[in-house]
Amino acid sequence: MVNTFNRVPSSPTGSANPEATAFFQEVFGLVRQGDASQLESLLEKGLPANVCNEKGDSMLMLASYHGHHAAARALLRAGADPEKRNDQGQTPILGAAFKGDAQMVELLLDAGADIEGAGPAGKTALMMAAMFGRTEIVQLLLDRGANLWARDINGLSVADAARVTGAADMARTLETLMNADDV
Secondary structure, three states, rough: OOOOOOOOEOOOOOOHHHHHHHHHHHHHHHHHHHHHHHHHHHHOOOOOOOOOOOOEEEEEHHHHHHHOOHHHHHHHHHHHHHHOOOOOOHHHHHHHHHOOHHHHHHHHHHHOOOOOOOOOOOOOOOHHHHHHHOHHHHHHHHOOOOOOOOOOOOOOOOHHHHOOOOHHHHHHHHHHHHHHHHH
């Protein structure tokens, strides 16, 4: 039986169902630990791939953030949405870029993650990677077509975002790329 809920279920009165809550705490624990085999077994038995915890984090968000590639692949095979946002408006690719996991970023892009999908402040995965000096991810995203000219909601460019967070070398590299594109 496949359930279609998006959040950990509660009773009809709105209070938490203790058995369901305990089950999903275990499930989210499996994801955080990267136990892909147990997770895959539960998915095959009907566990919804897009279920979220109380913070709106999907299992794919948690697997991506914690760097569990096998768990993320299992979730994606089971239909997890690489664009599902948490309560803060973040997507798995933004979490992977923040954490500096190039392999996860590539996995999510291959699964259809929006390379230009921005968080609530308008920061893209490229901006997140640039802000933290994640050279490998910046190069991967640019190679895959990320917009070097994107701006966040405050009008900051990718290079500006890097500069503001102290990633001066990254900012200079990005400015050099931007100036080369102007020619």
